[in-house]
Amino acid sequence: MASPGVLEESSSGEACSGGCPEQWDEKTEEELQGQFEQAAKHVQNVASVASTEQLLFLYARYKQVKVGRCNTPKPGFFDYEGKKKWEAWKALGDYSCQQAMNEYIETVKKLDPDWSPQALEEPHKEPKTTFGGPVVSCLYKVQETLREEDKDIFDYCRENNISRVSHALSTGAIDVNVADDEGRCLLHWACDRGHTQLVSVLLFHNAHINMQDSEGQTPLHYASACEFPDIVDLLLDHGADPSLVDNDGFQPHEVTDSKNIAAMLQQHASYGEHNKPASLLLEMPQ
Incomplete structure (x- = not known):
């Protein structure tokens, strides 16, 4: 079976709603969402220094924010990487969207201590992405489309x-x-x-x-x-x-x-x- 390998797709769903942890009381929903999107874009620059566990941690929280509770069937027997991702997301259950964004941002900061999200100066533009989304995981291998x-x-x-x-x-x-x-x-x-x-x-x-x-x-x-x-x-x-x-x-x-x-x-x-x-x-x- 394959060992964990490179990039991950994300859903195009909107961010979910949920109870906001106390540490985010002073931050508006728009500010938090903006910082999360910046972190999701920046994570492509730090994927090489992240461990598999950290990438799974990021992947699960990204999916929780964009989709909510895990709603997909368990991947097949051969798909070892897919199963690890699914298990990480599934384990979050009804995890708060705000908490997921909070932890995602903090993890990116730990991976790159010199990075910090910038104040929103203009409407957020979707970053150029690979395979459906900006979040990076080293747990996805795109199968070639065969003729x-x-x-x-x-x-x-x-x-x-x-x-x-x-x-x-x-x-x-x-x-x-x-x-x-x-x-x-x-x-x-x-x-x-x-x-x-x-x-x-x-x-x-x-x-x-x-x-x-x-x-x-x-x-x-x-x-x-x-x-x-x-x-x-x-x-x-x-x-x-x-x-x-x-x-x-x-x-x-x-x-x-x-x-x-x-x-x-x-x-x-x-x-x-x-x-x-x-x-x-x-x-x-x-």
Whole structure:
């Protein structure tokens, strides 16, 4: 999995409202907002001296100001950087917008003691930004947009292009268990992205349901970690083994934050496979 790497996007939402801490009683909302925007612009100049923890701290507070409470689903299993950002933002809960701006500004000051926000002299102009916003985090990697002719079967799988994948498998152009450089097969990717129908298609074409990648993780590990209960149930119905461990010794129920999925996996391991007719398990999805 990737280690934390470079820039972060921000939402275009307006700043949220909320209770103002006492230390900001003497500062108007407009002044505070202006100083926050200056800090968000200046942070691009100090990102290189900030630690990953500081960048996550800034990212979470920027999102809290611009969007409010975390309102996005948890990123996929492969997106380690995205999950760290999501967790930092999610942890703020109903954190005060004013407090978030206060802490953002103070953190930028610590990163550059010589910097201080200037009094507003003219209407604020949006700074030139990269990838949607001025806040810098070293936790975002922009995926290159591929031309159609440059895509491979894994790209079509990630995009949930069922017709392309189905055609390739039906014609024998691609082995359903083909793996990428990390040992991840199409079923791993479909489970990671939450493509339930595509998972069914791959299973119909006899995808190896317990195939392990280079880290020993099965598709069931991926579906569990990404919290897709429908896919977890589908995999279990088709004979996925919840007792298999990855290279770190973890079973699927130990890599998920979902109590419901963990309970489902543990119950399945205790009581054995579901007694469903094989003809139903391998029925081609409509």
